[in-house]
Amino acid sequence: MTARPANAHQARLLRLLRDGGPNSRAQLGDQIDLSRSKLAVEVDRLLETGLIVADGFAASRGGRRSHNIRLAPELRFLGVDIGATSIDVAVTNPELEVLGHLNQPMDVREGPVAVFEQVLAMAAKLKASGIAEGFDGAGIGVPGPVRFPEGIPVAPPIMPGWDGFPVREALSQELGCPVMVDNDVNLMAMGEQHAGVARSVGDFLCVKIGTGIGCGIVVGGHVYRGTTGSAGDIGHIQVDPDGRACACGNRGCLEAHFSGAALARDAEDAARTGRSQELAAKLEASGRLTAVDVAAAAAAGDATSLQLIREGGNRVGQVIAGLVSFFNPGLVVIGGGVTGLGHNLLAAVRTQVYRQSLPLATGNLPIVLGELGPVAGVIGAARLISDHLFSPA
Amino acid sequence: MTARPANAHQARLLRLLRDGGPNSRAQLGDQIDLSRSKLAVEVDRLLETGLIVADGFAASRGGRRSHNIRLAPELRFLGVDIGATSIDVAVTNPELEVLGHLNQPMDVREGPVAVFEQVLAMAAKLKASGIAEGFDGAGIGVPGPVRFPEGIPVAPPIMPGWDGFPVREALSQELGCPVMVDNDVNLMAMGEQHAGVARSVGDFLCVKIGTGIGCGIVVGGHVYRGTTGSAGDIGHIQVDPDGRACACGNRGCLEAHFSGAALARDAEDAARTGRSQELAAKLEASGRLTAVDVAAAAAAGDATSLQLIREGGNRVGQVIAGLVSFFNPGLVVIGGGVTGLGHNLLAAVRTQVYRQSLPLATGNLPIVLGELGPVAGVIGAARLISDHLFSPA
Numbered sequence: 051m052t053a054r055p056a057n058a059h060q061a062r063l064l065r066l067l068r069d070g071g072p073n074s075r076a077q078l079g080d081q082i083d084l085s086r087s088k089l090a091v092e093v094d095r096l097l098e099t100g101l102i103v104a105d106g107f108a109a110s111r112g113g114r115r116s117h118n119i120r121l122a123p124e125l126r127f128l129g130v131d132i133g134a135t136s137i138d139v140a141v142t143n144p145e146l147e148v149l150g151h152l153n154q155p156m157d158v159r160e161g162p163v164a165v166f167e168q169v170l171a172m173a174a175k176l177k178a179s180g181i182a183e184g185f186d187g188a189g190i191g192v193p194g195p196v197r198f199p200e201g202i203p204v205a206p207p208i209m210p211g212w213d214g215f216p217v218r219e220a221l222s223q224e225l226g227c228p229v230m231v232d233n234d235v236n237l238m239a240m241g242e243q244h245a246g247v248a249r250s251v252g253d254f255l256c257v258k259i260g261t262g263i264g265c266g267i268v269v270g271g272h273v274y275r276g277t278t279g280s281a282g283d284i285g286h287i288q289v290d291p292d293g294r295a296c297a298c299g300n301r302g303c304l305e306a307h308f309s310g311a312a313l314a315r316d317a318e319d320a321a322r323t324g325r326s327q328e329l330a331a332k333l334e335a336s337g338r339l340t341a342v343d344v345a346a347a348a349a350a351g352d353a354t355s356l357q358l359i360r361e362g363g364n365r366v367g368q369v370i371a372g373l374v375s376f377f378n379p380g381l382v383v384i385g386g387g388v389t390g391l392g393h394n395l396l397a398a399v400r401t402q403v404y405r406q407s408l409p410l411a412t413g414n415l416p417i418v419l420g421e422l423g424p425v426a427g428v429i430g431a432a433r434l435i436s437d438h439l440f441s442p443a
Numbered sequence: 444m445t446a447r448p449a450n451a452h453q454a455r456l457l458r459l460l461r462d463g464g465p466n467s468r469a470q471l472g473d474q475i476d477l478s479r480s481k482l483a484v485e486v487d488r489l490l491e492t493g494l495i496v497a498d499g500f501a502a503s504r505g506g507r508r509s510h511n512i513r514l515a516p517e518l519r520f521l522g523v524d525i526g527a528t529s530i531d532v533a534v535t536n537p538e539l540e541v542l543g544h545l546n547q548p549m550d551v552r553e554g555p556v557a558v559f560e561q562v563l564a565m566a567a568k569l570k571a572s573g574i575a576e577g578f579d580g581a582g583i584g585v586p587g588p589v590r591f592p593e594g595i596p597v598a599p600p601i602m603p604g605w606d607g608f609p610v611r612e613a614l615s616q617e618l619g620c621p622v623m624v625d626n627d628v629n630l631m632a633m634g635e636q637h638a639g640v641a642r643s644v645g646d647f648l649c650v651k652i653g654t655g656i657g658c659g660i661v662v663g664g665h666v667y668r669g670t671t672g673s674a675g676d677i678g679h680i681q682v683d684p685d686g687r688a689c690a691c692g693n694r695g696c697l698e699a700h701f702s703g704a705a706l707a708r709d710a711e712d713a714a715r716t717g718r719s720q721e722l723a724a725k726l727e728a729s730g731r732l733t734a735v736d737v738a739a740a741a742a743a744g745d746a747t748s749l750q751l752i753r754e755g756g757n758r759v760g761q762v763i764a765g766l767v768s769f770f771n772p773g774l775v776v777i778g779g780g781v782t783g784l785g786h787n788l789l790a791a792v793r794t795q796v797y798r799q800s801l802p803l804a805t806g807n808l809p810i811v812l813g814e815l816g817p818v819a820g821v822i823g824a825a826r827l828i829s830d831h832l833f834s835p836a
Binding site: 147195200202204205252253265267269272275276277278279280281282283284286287288291298302324371372373375376377378379380404405407408410411414415 | 541588593597598645646658660662667668669670671672673674675676677680681683684691693729761762764765766768769770772773799800801803804806807808
């Protein structure tokens with residue numbers, strides 16, 4: 051794909067076809083502020099570029115039957131979601147439906163060279179499976195702040211070796227297609243917005259609880275990234291002035307008290323000090339504990355594990371309560387690896403928010419788990435690059 | 444003024460003339476994405492409506508000399524800022540410069556009928572002084588959340604009797620002109636953006652510390668009001684789980700620990716328990732204490748007053764630190780009555796924010812006092828109504 055829309059109307063048409071699938075000219079005309087003749091001109095121009103194709107007749111609405119149009123079905127986007135401990139890579143069609151998806155464990159601390167070698171191998175494997183001949187664009191998520199226009203990670207706390215690495219430029223050369231880079235949390239928010247629980251919500255928060263904690267902020271349908279790209283960096287909001295020492299140098303940061311990493315540490319501590327037989331058995335069996343173990347132990351009735359989940363939910367709920375008062379969102383989505391803790395976690399978060407935030411802000415506020423699980427990030431990545439490609443050049 | 448711009452281009456031209464003052468067609472053309480001939484058409488149509496007028500010749504840029512145009516100089520906006528304990532009313536010209544300004548004490552708890560009687564009397568007095576023949580529109584700020592499209596206060600905690608009162612409709616009838624209503628904190632943010640310290644900043648926070656505490660949020664140059672209009676309601680964010688009981692029913696809310704009202708209470712307590720001779724003398728003299736007294740005592744070297752200011756600054760700084768991590772603003776403005784506490788307050792706020800927020804978010808972040816003092820709100824109110832009138836009908 052080398053063509054790009056020539057103006058804002060064409061860009062809007064492409065996004066409507068991406069988000070709504072094949073459609074008739076007549077129905078597109080209803081959704082866009084263009085006269086019938088001007089719409090026809092823009093559609094014809096897009097047909098010439100090959101970005102869209104005719105797709106049979108639409109159902110009649112009376113009068114002449116209208117042609118359906120759709121995005122060129124051979125368009126392929128690559129979505130890459132680099133987490134702290136694993137990599138997700140997926141290929142989507144132009145409507146951002148996942149055609150193939152791979153997940154592999156990988157420590158982001160091995161650095162950009164090793165990680166991208168892995169990413170390229172995974173992309174090649176997906177291509178070899180026959181779902182894509184090439185990629186028209188790729189979106190990449192990394193677990194840290196990104197200088198967005200340039201696509202470069204900045205001072206990412208859990209990503210030593212990545213500071214200043216030109217991710218966008220390097221991957222664009224390797225893949226031979228346009229690349230956009232963003233924080234993994236923003237991509238999760240975009241994924242849930244495109245195909246998950248946040249469809250049709252204009253202003254919402256998406257809190258990702260994985261190894262760390264971050265928050266995607268969507269304002270009027272668009273991701274808000276802040277002045278230096280660090281918006282949503284809530285892991286170091288203080289929840290207890292006399293709390294635990296955090297890797298950032300402060301005390302009582304949210305992440306020090308609750309995150310995938312903190313929970314694993316607390317669980318191992320509970321196992322070693324004899325507070326949980328269940329966790330002790332799991333630790334002996336596998337040598338380490340994760341959020342998944344804590345969730346399983348809680349489900350099996352282990353009181354200590356349940357307590358750990360509740361305390362964690364209270365901590366993150368305390369922070370979300372403040373954000374709800376401040377931001378007055380229409381929806382709060384909780385996602386990330388720790389959502390395996392499920393409804394125990396959600397109940398604790400909700401309790402804090404509904405107790406602490408003012409009724410006016412919480413009156414109609416749903417607080418829900420994400421719907422897409424591990425594909426939220428890759429769908430968000432595909433949306434990121436398609437937003438870029440479906441903008442006037 | 445009955446005319447409204449017919450399209451987005453005309454609206455943009457009117458706002459450019461409001462914000463930049465009289466200007467030449469040539470220079471307006473540089474700022475707006477219109478061909479020379481289309482610009483001429485839109486300018487001619489605006490001249491016909493009477494919204495703009497010709498204003499002599501511009502300095503030559505070579506070639507034919509360009510005509511200056513400006514907003515019709517007789518346009519008058521009324522800005523009204525209703526606080527918890529006083530009312531500000533001002534009249535501005537079309538460039539939102541204040542031509543006359545009155546301030547009177549008034550308890551908002553006396554209810555909308557009494558308050559608006561006062562507002563109308565003040566507006567009449569300004570008119571009688573000869574600066575306005577009538578008002579083309581009025582902006583009104585109230586100290587509580589507002590259902591913005593309808594201009595109706597909703598469940599305002601410090602405004603008993605106002606819940607559901609149709610402010611917009613009632614005042615529009617009384618004044619005989621269009622009216623828009625917003626939260627006072629949003630208006631302060633718009634005022635500082637138009638004529639104060641936040642000019643040219645796209646994303647910023649404006650924290651108003653008066654009787655209560657609130658925060659105006661500006662995203663991409665526009666006030667963000669949230670899903671139900673309560674965004675920025677930070678007064679009830681919890682700063683101490685074991686803290687003071689708050690009027691809202693929770694414990695440890697920011698407002699319970701620091702605000703104009705909390706500071707006055709703490710100061711009177713310090714006076715009565717003998718911790719401050721300075722405050723005791725002031726209390727005996729006037730029967731009550733306010734933030735102004737605490738500021739004066741601190742300036743006179745009273746250690747207890749200084750301590751109160753520092754503790755308050757620490758509390759509000761603690762909350763702002765979290766908001767800075769979350770929102771990554773380009774600027775934080777502190778305004779409202781308590782800014783009389785000045786640099787002692789600011790130093791305490793800055794200390795907390797620079798210590799607790801991540802360096803990436805605070806690197807280039809200025810935290811400053813508002814520049815406009817009590818006129819920030821009325822200028823913001825004039826901007827609010829002019830934004831409305833300078834939009835396509």
